[in-house]
Amino acid sequence: MRKISLIFLLLIPFLLVAQSFNDEGMMDEETGRESTPSSPALGLGGTLGNILIDGTYYTQFRFQPEITIWKFGLGLDIDLLIDSNGNVRKEDWDSWDDALSKLYYFRFAQRQDPFYFKVGSINDYTMGHGLIFDEYSNMLHYPNVKPIGAYVGTNLKSLGAGFEVFTHDVSKNEILGGHLYIQPLKPTGIPIVKNLKIGASIGMDRDPYGKYEDSDGDGYPDVYDKFPNDPYYWLDTDNDGIPDNMDIDLNGNSILDHPSLNPYVNSEFPGIADNYPNYPFDTQVYPDEAMPIDQSNEITIYGLDYELPILNKKSFGLSHYAEYAKIEDYGSGIIFPGFAARFLIFNLNLEFRSFKDQFLPGFFNHLYDEQRSQVVYTTIESENGRRCYSLKTKESELAGVTSSLGWFGSLKANLGNFAYLRVTYQDMYNDSKTKGKSLWGELTVIPNIIPKLQEASIVYGQSNVDYISFDTLRNENAEIGGKIVYNLSSSFNLALRYNEYYRDLNRDGKIKGNDEIIESMSLGIEFQF
Incomplete structure (x- = not known):
């Protein structure tokens, strides 16, 4: 792990020497608007209010100062959470990792620039055309968990080549990715084909179980280890x-x-x-496992891809692409053909997809963490409710996935200063029921006609x-969110x-109860100076 961390650190000075910077404007990742901060820009924002974390409400004092100098940007996230008893949430302040997590981001330039990097929060990371990494987020459990992710890359336009490396957390380096591309026909100068990009990708999770701590190293994660600090014990059926x-009394009924x-x-x-021999022993003993x-x-x-820009005008653009991905020891999938179009306020994608057995697209997606x-x-009711605990990985789902064919499409529309819309849909099919149906939508409205209402948005996916049912909106592969912002003053x-x-x-197969619904909610006054 230390060697991998060292590689990431060594790459930065190497690339700084190998590539010069340009003076083009930078694109703000949140707003999508271009800006050229020729002079330092300072800002102080934050939130005062209530927040729900792991079923507990806290009063939050969150300060988020930002500074932008040229193409460099730095943002901090300094939080103080106080429970109903007036106690500060100690988990946020009891280690050096917690101190580092106050860094929200540190970045230089954007992913289309000659050289760029970002450290901190990474909300929507996509690699290639999405068969490996598709909108992956290391901030899914924010603000309860705030890993320091990173990516660094370069686009050597003069050579027609570039690469990028990614990690979800620089302290662990478990979820990793890399992408390399070349433009082999660039020297020919032939119109259109000179822009052909051929790329190779890799994505991995070195330890899917790394999500859970095992403090005593006994092989049983703390989440169901009743004695997380003692390697010799882990179960306590009667608590x-x-x-x-x-x-001597495993089920706690006071009978030997x-x-x-x-x-x-x-x-x-x-x-x-x-x-x-006649002692009334308890013969109905069912210890947990x-x-x-x-x-x-x-x-x-592993993945291979290519992209061929066909037309790139101010009001219209068109490109063709394809991608192949193979999950080691499992199946493979392909996008061919794929088309991307840009027309005025619309961005559209349409792809034909073909997947073999034991393959899922976008394996590292928004919910992967x-x-x-x-x-x-x-729970075995016939044995007095005995419980058998284990960990299930996403990898285990692959065994039951059968081959399929189908279509994927997405639409993005930016309606000026009024609304932003994004919809994606995937429909995979075969002779029997198969995984592969997807629907994801986001609508953000900035309703100028309603006084003081700054923004209203909803996301669902x-x-x-196996099939998309609006009768069962809640399932393991679903997510819903929303935001309302009301203006109080400037x-x-x-x-x-x-x-x-x-x-x-x-x-x-049913989602019910607080243990199966992971929710986060915050209500407060946001300020920005």
Whole structure:
């Protein structure tokens, strides 16, 4: 891990020497508007209000100062969360990692520039045409978890080549990506074909279980290890504070367990069953079970792609592209043909997709940080509600995916200062039910006709499901969010934000209860000076 971190650090000075900077304007990633900050720009923003994290409401004092100098941008995220008892949330301030997480971003230029980098929050990372990384976010669990991600890359226009490397978290380097491209026909000077780009990509998760801490290194994650700081114990079926392998009454009913079901009883009272054959032992003993982590579970995806810009005018653009991706030890998928068009306020994509068995597109997508591994448990009611805990990875879904053909399309529309619309749809089909139906939409309205209402937006999506049903909006591959911003004065807004996604802990196909709905909500006064 240290070697990988060192490689990322060494790349930056190497690229600085290898490539000169240009003086073109930079594109703001949030607004999409071009700006050229020739002089330093300072800003102080933040939020005062309430926020919901892991089912607990906190009063938040969040300060987000920003500074922009030329193409450099720096943003901080300094938060102070106070619970109902007046106590500061210590998890945000008890380690050096927490101090580093106050960096929201540090960046230079944009991804289309000769040299660029960004460190910190990465909300929508896409590589190639989306078969490997598609809108991946390392901020899914923000503000509860704030990893420091990074990407760095270069576009050597004079050579017709470039590359980029990516990590979701510079301290862990578990989710990694890389992309390299060349323009082999550029020296020919032949119109159109000289712009052909051929690329190769790789994406990997070196440890899908890395999402969960294992403080004592016993192979059982803290999330279901009842004794996370002791490597010798991990289960406590009756939650009495006594480990199962040192408990003579596993189910807590105050009846001595039969030694044939609980070996610890026989170790404490040797021969008790033979000496007292008529003793009313508990013969209905069903201790919980827990599966240890499989340490060898790396997943790697390789890809090849090309893109051919055909027309690039001010009001109209058209390009053709294709992409192939292969999940190591599993299946492959291809986009061919793919077309992208830009016309006035619209951006459109249309692709024909063909997937083999055991392949899912956009494996590293917006919800991947949640789906890479998840806690699941089986409750056996006939055995007094005994639970069997384990971790399920997204990789495990691949075995049940069958080959399919279908279409993918997306539409983006920027309606001036009034609204922004984005819709994507994927319809994959074969002779039987298969994963591959996707629908994702975002609508942001800036309603000038309603006084003081600055913004109203909603986002909803389902990705790679068997079928899209609006009767069951909540499922493991769905997400919903929204935002309302009301203007109070020139520097202050009242903002409400809400987001939720889901996990099916008991594998019953239904989302219900607080444990299976992960929601975040904040309401407060936002300020910007």
